[in-house]
Amino acid sequence: MSAPADASLPSAPLPAPAASLDHLLALDPRLPDVWAWVGRHMTPDAAHDGAHLRRVAVWTRRCAPQEPPALAVAAALTHDVVNLPKNHPQRAQASTLAAQAVQAALPGLGFSAAEAGAVALAVRDHSFSRGAIPETPLGAALQDADRLDALGALGVLRVAAVGGHLGRALLDSTDPWCQTREPDDQAYSVDHFFTKLLRLSASFQTVPGQAEAQRRTAVMHAFLTQLGEEIGVPYTSPD
Template sequence: MRRDAAHDEGHLARVARWTIRCAPEQPAALAVAAALTHDVVNLPKNHPQRAQASDLSAQAVRAHLPELGFSAPETEAVALAVRDHSFSRGAVPQTPLGAALQDADRLDALGALGVLRVAGVGGQLGRALLHPEDPWAQARQPDDLTYTVDHFFTKLLRLDGTFRTLPGQTEARRRTLTMRAFLAELASELEVAPPG
């Protein structure tokens, strides 16, 4: 796995815990395997093949999980979850394990951790923090390739309605409120009206 500020061992551990919480009826070994392998092919956010990363990760799962003692059905269950979890791919998970993995991964993009992760990725990619005259992209199209704060409006604040498990939905609402509170504080410090 190619590590970056937002995709490290801590991210994998948090996703594993939440995958188990979002699908308690699923075998924990499969939930953990899916979480630990979901970013095994981790392409940078600005890579032209970014949308194929989850397909490539699923191929790696199929190639290597049997070597670790997973049966063919277990390997395929993990591979399907890994394939369908990605926001970039835009897939609807086909299985409860896939729904749980997708929710767990998206939860890690929200809340205080989400603020840290988006700032880390923005810094790593050399993006400006925010547009100096229009920080909330009210009179322009949001451009998260140029401005880190724009990622709140292109993706992060839109995630709340995409969760598929009850635990994921509940936690997403809580974490989204944390992000909105962060933006309100940022508005106060910038001495501008908060985003609508």
């Protein structure tokens, strides 16, 4: 099935709330210590860095405005504290390992045992690799916020960054849209749109997350349409 002919984007996207890291850390006096702890323990990469954590914090708060800001921001800042490469054999366990680290560390940073448990549960359940449905509204918000960063223009950049780091080719020039083959995102970066990203919006659980995911998915369809024009193979969805 072909992409929509006009590839137009929704006319009234949800505005992403602007917030600097300093603004987020100022929401609770314990958060600067959380941020310092993350800095000591997380191994960042181009797709999982401080800017990613800040964006996830902004959207976690937007997707769960009823949650205490300290817990929403703490969950976002710590969710990648155990950051394993996409091709690491323990990749699917990364969020569980991160949750264990969070559960152990937050009480020493001024959080109660119950607060640490709530943050750790959200961190454990957010991961796509783990395949879990979050048990709490905070977990659902964190999962949506993290998945939003995989979509849209940011998603395009992050696919390219990860693919370059792992040495993957950009695309299969003979069948870039996976029309006669199964998508293989271990070999081609563009295939990741078909193995995961273009289907991701169906997994969102919060109302703000769902709306923004649809808008960002339209951005990716528009990107692929433009890519098809540039390589001389019109973009056609394999679905």
